[in-house]
Each structure stands twice: as C-alpha cells, then as structure tokens.
Amino acid sequence: xxxxxxxxATLVQPVGSPLSLECTVEGTxxxxxxxxxxxxxxxxxxxxxxxxxxxxxSEVPQNLSASRPQDRQFILSSKKLLLSDSGFYxxxxxxxxxxTDTQYFGPGTRLTVL
Amino acid sequence: xxxITQTQPGMFVQEKEAVTLDCTYDTSDPSYGLFWYKQPSSGxxxxxxxxxxxxxxxxxxxxxxxNFQKARKSANLVISASQLGDSAMYFCAMREGRDTGGFKTIxxxxxxxxxxx
Numbered sequence: 001x002x003x004x005x006x007x008x009a010t011l012v013q014p015v016g017s018p019l020s021l022e023c024t025v026e027g028t029x030x031x032x033x034x035x036x037x038x039x040x041x042x043x044x045x046x047x048x049x050x051x052x053x054x055x056x057x058s059e060v061p062q063n064l065s066a067s068r069p070q071d072r073q074f075i076l077s078s079k080k081l082l083l084s085d086s087g088f089y090x091x092x093x094x095x096x097x098x099x100t101d102t103q104y105f106g107p108g109t110r111l112t113v114l
Numbered sequence: 115x116x117x118i119t120q121t122q123p124g125m126f127v128q129e130k131e132a133v134t135l136d137c138t139y140d141t142s143d144p145s146y147g148l149f150w151y152k153q154p155s156s157g158x159x160x161x162x163x164x165x166x167x168x169x170x171x172x173x174x175x176x177x178x179x180x181n182f183q184k185a186r187k188s189a190n191l192v193i194s195a196s197q198l199g200d201s202a203m204y205f206c207a208m209r210e211g212r213d214t215g216g217f218k219t220i221x222x223x224x225x226x227x228x229x230x231x
Contacts, residue, residue, distance in 0.1 A: 088157055103161070
C-alpha cells in the first residue's frame, strides 16, 4: 500500500531564516505531487504541483520554491521566511494519469514563523 | 470568483442521526470531479468520497453519500448514523480540466461538524 511521509511535524523558525520541508511517498511510482498551505481556520491553497522529476508548476507567486530531486521526493523551500509563511503545510500525491486524480495527503507540517 | 462554497461554518448533530453538509460549486468545464475530505484535529486530510461530473448515480462509501444535483451545481455530503468520531472539519473540493490535463483542485472553506452524545 502507498504511504506518504512529511517531516518535520512541527517547526518554529525566526523571520528571515531558511526553510526546508520534505515529503516522500512510498509504494507507488511517478506520482503527481502537490504542496498546499492551510492558514488557521481556512481551506487549502495550492502552492506547487509536479508531474515528474524536475517538473514544477507554481500556483502562487511568493518567496517559496519547490523541487523534486527524485521520483517520490518533494521538497518545499524558502531562503528567507516571512511572518505570513506561518501555516499548516500539506503534501499530497495522486496517481499519474488517473481519471479522478484523487489526492491523498500526508500528516502535514505546522510551521510557526516568529 | 469563489468556485467552491460551503455556507455552513459549523454544524451540530446528535449521535446516531444523519447530517447533510452543503457544497455548491461553479464551473463552465463539462468535465470535473468533486471530492469530500475530512480533517480531524490531528490535521491530516482524509479522502472520503468522489463524484465525477459524468457519473449517473450518486456516489456512496459506507456511511457517506454524495447528493449530486448537477443542474443546481451542488454536491452535498450526507453522513448517516453519526458517530462521535465524525467530529471534524469537512472540506468540499473540485477538480477541473481533466480533459485538458489540468491538475488543479480547489477547496472550500470547510464546515466544522460537532457530534453530540
């Protein structure tokens, strides 16, 4: 069966510091991968998605970036965090080419920028 | 323009009763998919049910069913025989553009469900 991991689970970082969040998927090959952010009490905002290694599409211009160095690894980064980057970050995967494109989510990373 | 609308910020239901969570959507794409996710306090998003725009019958998954009214552009989630563990945030989502290869899924603001003992 497929599993998706995210780490760290929680993170507290000062403004201006760098960020690296990692997501890995097991049990599937060539998945579509997604990064979402959820502000407190809000819905999900799509940040990035990837259909293959090195292929990243950005949905929201910001100081965040994403990379996919391996087939089942998706990394969210920032060189300098802003207060507004605080939130709950969720990684998700879906089966490439599936009709429904149902997305399955990881446990999330709660980021607080102080 | 907001494409997914969940008008109920919070809902209460008595244990063992049924509850309907509302969702309306807006799209001009003839091919789309509708999803419901559950988010307990732990934060993980749990997929519940899917309805395709071309599906003739309403989707069902155990105690969950989706009341799909295409002409009204609504996709309400019905939870039968509510349990205390159903207390959570519920999100409606829509995926557009399947035929064009799009991968965008947009989420509503969510409805918080409280199940009372």
